[in-house]
Amino acid sequence: MTDPAASIEELTVQRDRARQDHADLVARGLKLDLTRGKPSQRQLDLADELLDLRAPVVSADGTDLRNYGGLQGLAELRAIFSGALQVPVAQLLAAGNSSLELMHDALVFALLGAVPGAERRWVDEPEVAFLCPVPGYDRHFALCERFGITLIPVPMTPDGPDMAVVERLAAEDPKVKGIWCVPKYSNPDGAVYADETVRRLAAMTTAAPDFRIFWDNAYAVHHLTDEPAEIADLLALCAEHGNPDRPFVFGSTSKITFAGGGVGFFGSSPANVEWWLGHTAKRSIGPDKINQLRHVRFLRDQDGLREHMRRHAALIRPKFEAVHKILSTELGGTGLASWTNPAGGYFISLQVPEGCARAVVAKAKEAGIALTPAGATHPYGDDPTDSVIRIAPTYPELAEVEAAITGLATCVRLVGTEKLLADR
Amino acid sequence: MTDPAASIEELTVQRDRARQDHADLVARGLKLDLTRGKPSQRQLDLADELLDLRAPVVSADGTDLRNYGGLQGLAELRAIFSGALQVPVAQLLAAGNSSLELMHDALVFALLGAVPGAERRWVDEPEVAFLCPVPGYDRHFALCERFGITLIPVPMTPDGPDMAVVERLAAEDPKVKGIWCVPKYSNPDGAVYADETVRRLAAMTTAAPDFRIFWDNAYAVHHLTDEPAEIADLLALCAEHGNPDRPFVFGSTSKITFAGGGVGFFGSSPANVEWWLGHTAKRSIGPDKINQLRHVRFLRDQDGLREHMRRHAALIRPKFEAVHKILSTELGGTGLASWTNPAGGYFISLQVPEGCARAVVAKAKEAGIALTPAGATHPYGDDPTDSVIRIAPTYPELAEVEAAITGLATCVRLVGTEKLLADR
Numbered sequence: 031m032t033d034p035a036a037s038i039e040e041l042t043v044q045r046d047r048a049r050q051d052h053a054d055l056v057a058r059g060l061k062l063d064l065t066r067g068k069p070s071q072r073q074l075d076l077a078d079e080l081l082d083l084r085a086p087v088v089s090a091d092g093t094d095l096r097n098y099g100g101l102q103g104l105a106e107l108r109a110i111f112s113g114a115l116q117v118p119v120a121q122l123l124a125a126g127n128s129s130l131e132l133m134h135d136a137l138v139f140a141l142l143g144a145v146p147g148a149e150r151r152w153v154d155e156p157e158v159a160f161l162c163p164v165p166g167y168d169r170h171f172a173l174c175e176r177f178g179i180t181l182i183p184v185p186m187t188p189d190g191p192d193m194a195v196v197e198r199l200a201a202e203d204p205k206v207k208g209i210w211c212v213p214k215y216s217n218p219d220g221a222v223y224a225d226e227t228v229r230r231l232a233a234m235t236t237a238a239p240d241f242r243i244f245w246d247n248a249y250a251v252h253h254l255t256d257e258p259a260e261i262a263d264l265l266a267l268c269a270e271h272g273n274p275d276r277p278f279v280f281g282s283t284s285k286i287t288f289a290g291g292g293v294g295f296f297g298s299s300p301a302n303v304e305w306w307l308g309h310t311a312k313r314s315i316g317p318d319k320i321n322q323l324r325h326v327r328f329l330r331d332q333d334g335l336r337e338h339m340r341r342h343a344a345l346i347r348p349k350f351e352a353v354h355k356i357l358s359t360e361l362g363g364t365g366l367a368s369w370t371n372p373a374g375g376y377f378i379s380l381q382v383p384e385g386c387a388r389a390v391v392a393k394a395k396e397a398g399i400a401l402t403p404a405g406a407t408h409p410y411g412d413d414p415t416d417s418v419i420r421i422a423p424t425y426p427e428l429a430e431v432e433a434a435i436t437g438l439a440t441c442v443r444l445v446g447t448e449k450l451l452a453d454r
Numbered sequence: 455m456t457d458p459a460a461s462i463e464e465l466t467v468q469r470d471r472a473r474q475d476h477a478d479l480v481a482r483g484l485k486l487d488l489t490r491g492k493p494s495q496r497q498l499d500l501a502d503e504l505l506d507l508r509a510p511v512v513s514a515d516g517t518d519l520r521n522y523g524g525l526q527g528l529a530e531l532r533a534i535f536s537g538a539l540q541v542p543v544a545q546l547l548a549a550g551n552s553s554l555e556l557m558h559d560a561l562v563f564a565l566l567g568a569v570p571g572a573e574r575r576w577v578d579e580p581e582v583a584f585l586c587p588v589p590g591y592d593r594h595f596a597l598c599e600r601f602g603i604t605l606i607p608v609p610m611t612p613d614g615p616d617m618a619v620v621e622r623l624a625a626e627d628p629k630v631k632g633i634w635c636v637p638k639y640s641n642p643d644g645a646v647y648a649d650e651t652v653r654r655l656a657a658m659t660t661a662a663p664d665f666r667i668f669w670d671n672a673y674a675v676h677h678l679t680d681e682p683a684e685i686a687d688l689l690a691l692c693a694e695h696g697n698p699d700r701p702f703v704f705g706s707t708s709k710i711t712f713a714g715g716g717v718g719f720f721g722s723s724p725a726n727v728e729w730w731l732g733h734t735a736k737r738s739i740g741p742d743k744i745n746q747l748r749h750v751r752f753l754r755d756q757d758g759l760r761e762h763m764r765r766h767a768a769l770i771r772p773k774f775e776a777v778h779k780i781l782s783t784e785l786g787g788t789g790l791a792s793w794t795n796p797a798g799g800y801f802i803s804l805q806v807p808e809g810c811a812r813a814v815v816a817k818a819k820e821a822g823i824a825l826t827p828a829g830a831t832h833p834y835g836d837d838p839t840d841s842v843i844r845i846a847p848t849y850p851e852l853a854e855v856e857a858a859i860t861g862l863a864t865c866v867r868l869v870g871t872e873k874l875l876a877d878r
Contacts, residue, residue, distance in 0.1 A: 066522070068521055068522055069521065071518060074518065074520040074521060077520075078509060081506075081507040081508070081509065081511065081744070082505075082506050082507065082508075083505040083506065084505070084506075085502060085505065087505065094495060094498065095714060095715075096498040096501075096712040096713065096714060096715060097492055097493065097498060097712075097713045097714055098490070098492055098708075098713045098714055099714065100714070126550050126551070126742075127550070127739075127741070127742040128738055128739045130737065130738065130739055131737050131738050134736065134737040134738075135737075138562050138566070141566065142562070142565065142566075142577070142600075142601055143600070153566070153577050169736070172736050173736055173737075176566075176567070176733070176736045177566055284522075284739065288520040288521075288744060289520065289521045289522045289739070290519060290520060290521055290522055290523065290524070290739065290740050290741075290742060290743050290744065291519075291520060291742045291743070291744040291745065309600070312558065312593070312596050312597055312600045313554065313555050313558040313559075313597075314552055314554065314555050314558075315551075315552045315554055315708065315713070315714065316714050317551070317714075318550075318551045318714060318715045318742065318745065319714050319715070320505070320712060320714065320715035321715065321742065321745065
């Protein structure tokens with residue numbers, strides 16, 4: 031449609047049609063929200079059996095889980111997630127209702143109490159910087175910003191971060207203390223880290239002796255297809271390459287059971303786990319082990335977990351398929367957009383022409399379609415190309431997803447053709 | 455018995471009898487634990503209705519509580535605790551399963567992000583110190599120690615901390631940034647702060663513009679008698695005296711419902727709450743609102759809370775009475791010990807002759823009776839008089855409490871008479 035050879039007249043016709051379509055869209059007074067990766071009500075319903083817990087509330091070793099204690103979390107639950115998170119049970123901790131707070135606390139503990147291998151607390155360093163593969167997750171960036179940690183963007187590829195860039199930055203600059211990674215079905219690209227990427231992360235030389243990989247394996251079991259992606263075992267590879275304390279692994283059941291009432295996990299080397307427990311022993315009287323028992327009774331074992339995730343996939347796969355189909359129909363071959371077609375996770379990344387993302391989001395807002403702010407996928411909210419839009423299709427009902435994406439495509443056509451005309 | 459005029463011969467007889475009693479005690483091979491203030495199994499049973507939550511899991515305003523969000527916590531639950539904690543609902547937050555972690559986080563947020571009124575972050579101060587009424591709670595002290603905050607002991611009185619000392623230290627030294635308070639049924643003395651103490655804390659001049667009162671109202675509703683203690687309203691008094699941002703109020707249901715699966719609360723001035731939410735918005739996807747709804751359904755309202763606490767009192771009052779009775783019988787009139795007889799809370803403070811507390815705890819340990827380490831009630835684990843022993847009678851069964859306290863009294867007699875003889 032909008033091929034590069036299109037005449038100004040042709041483009042003007044397309045622009046005018048897009049303007050009319052957008053005016054019609056605004057007139058419909060939609061109220062649709064594609065902003066955040068939230069499970070839908072029907073996904074939450076899948077876990078309602080969690081609510082009713084039968085006595086006795088005791089662990090396999092006979093402990094009364096209603097009382098204080100048990101800082102490491104319930105061993106039975108850690109056993110269920112040990113495989114999916116690729117962390118031995120003894121090195122995996124089950125905590126409160128969110129992995130985000132564990133990532134926050136990992137930064138806090140490193141700022142206020144030296145991590146194993148560190149020369150000093152990070153708060154005593156003149157500057158601390160983190161590598162941020164982009165596009166990435168805004169909440170990762172926000173944690174660093176809050177604590178004055180410098181964010182250094184690194185380009186993403188379909189195989190994970192551009193490792194040549196990561197290796198160079200990590201090797202040459204001791205202020206680079208860490209990197210944010212979502213290794214499986216990344217937020218927002220849906221990329222799966224290649225084995226070679228993981229190996230290079232584990233093996234690379236770092237100028238900082240206390241470099242840490244923040245490995246947010248948020249979508250470890252969140253497959254959309256019947257061929258689950260597998261990633262290499264970071265913890266094992268780091269140990270193999272003489273860097274056992276490099277990885278901090280995070281995960282949670284937020285998008286497995288209840289988003290607000292799940293269980294978060296932290297896994298690492300024995301030395302890091304001991305360091306972590308040294309901090310949390312002062313902070314906590316132990317996690318909510320009752321909720322952890324609920325999860326054990328409900329998920330039962332690793333097979334139960336896999337089976338449960340297939341039910342999730344059955345609910346959300348149609349939404350991802352609808353996004354792909356509508357974008358293909360509306361924008362395929364126009365040269366105005368490309369998008370990812372992930373095999374898992376919660377997001378689709380939509381790429382529009384440079385300088386158009388903010389305008390598209392604004393036009394969508396006029397039509398009552400809420401999108402994640404353009405730029406949110408980049409440190410400091412600044413996407414220098416202004417071209418990435420994150421689509422979160424899980425929460426709305428299928429019909430709403432279809433209406434929202436159709437509307438979004440109209441906005442892309444409008445902003446895209448206007449830009450093409452302006453560029454002539 | 456061991457009156458000061460007792461002859462060496464009389465003392466020797468008493469010492470020998472105590473030695474024989476202790477040898478008999480050791481021979482019994484007891485295994486008793488009075489170390490921590492944990493609710494007993496029967497207390498936990500009182501809340502078992504919490505376990506079974508019926509759908510729908512929605513708040514009064516129709517929100518699906520299974521999903522993300524709701525950083526402030528469930529308004530219905532905050533309404534139930536607003537009165538007991540003396541914090542308006544709008545300024546009270548309901549959080550995770552522990553108030554200890556909220557106190558930890560308050561320190562972290564103040565260290566890494568300036569509190570309202572501060573000139574800088576505490577981590578950028580050359581030194582930060584906290585006033586610690588002693589005897590006090592070891593976990594408060596441990597939090598400060600972890601972060602390099604200097605602990606300055608202040609003597610406790612039956613009306614709360616010695617306010618002349620507090621006022622002087624707070625007024626003259628800008629590094630003094632806070633004070634730890636357990637205002638009702640204090641740990642371990644069981645003291646209830648007098649209205650005048652609270653007023654002076656609210657009104658006093660502080661050299662630090664960002665001075666904070668860490669008001670750990672852990673036993674707000676934990677009465678042992680039918681005449682509940684009332685304390686003055688710190689938040690209102692601070693506002694009245696022009697120091698609205700001075701108090702941080704903490705509380706929890708840990709000793710109301712489930713010790714490991716309760717709900718913690720944070721309350722403060724509007725400015726402090728906004729500052730707090732600014733931090734937690736980065737850290738958290740919201741607390742476990744499902745557990746908060748369980749608490750609302752179970753406790754119902756303020757009357758339900760009061761009624762529930764009467765059931766706790768019925769279970770633990772006999773244990774406190776047994777401690778008092780046995781200590782009176784075994785040690786009354788000996789001059790070897792005095793102890794508190796609190797009207798609420800979880801602890802009894804036993805005072806033995808100077809230089810004897812560690813030895814008594816060691817002798818009890820020989821007999822299989824575990825006590826909180828002597829010194830734990832003081833900063834750095836150092837009770838300079840070596841005379842305070844904390845007794846936590848709630849967790850063991852009544853018969854066990856009786857056996858443990860009888861044994862403890864034997865140890866006091868043994869160590870006390872040995873000291874009297876050594877001093878002659």
